[in-house]
Amino acid sequence: MARMSPLFRRRRAPRERLVTLVRKPGCHLCDDAQLVVEKVCGDLGVPFELKDITEDRELHDRYWEQIPVVLVDGEQHTFWRVNEERLRRALTD
Numbered sequence: 001m002a003r004m005s006p007l008f009r010r011r012r013a014p015r016e017r018l019v020t021l022v023r024k025p026g027c028h029l030c031d032d033a034q035l036v037v038e039k040v041c042g043d044l045g046v047p048f049e050l051k052d053i054t055e056d057r058e059l060h061d062r063y064w065e066q067i068p069v070v071l072v073d074g075e076q077h078t079f080w081r082v083n084e085e086r087l088r089r090a091l092t093d
Contacts, residue, residue, distance in 0.1 A: 017091055019048040020071040022063050029080060033068040036082040046091050 021037050023030035034050070041048040053059050053067055063069045066079035072090050 017046045022051045022053055022059050022069040024053045030068040033082040036084050040087045044091055
C-alpha cells in the first residue's frame with residue numbers, strides 16, 4: 001500500500017498533561033523538587049499543581065514515606081529526587 005502524503009495525514013492533537021507535586025511544608029527535598037517541576041513545566045507550557053500532604057488524608061496514607069512525589073497525569077512518576085531530563089522526556093513522549 002502506498003504511503004499517504006504528509007499533506008493529507010491528520011495531525012494528532014497535543015495531549016493535555018498535568019503534573020502534580022505532592023509535598024509538605026518545611027521539606028527541603030520538596031522545595032528542590034518544586035524548582036525542577038516549575039522549570040520543566042514552564043519550559044514546556046505544561047500546567048502543574050501543588051498538593052500539601054498534611055491537608056489530604058488519602059495522599060498522606062499513600063505517599064507519606066516517599067515525599068516529595070511527582071505525578072504525571074495522575075500516575076506516579078518519581079519520588080524523593082526529581083530528575084529534570086526524565087521529567088521532560090515523560091512530558092514530551
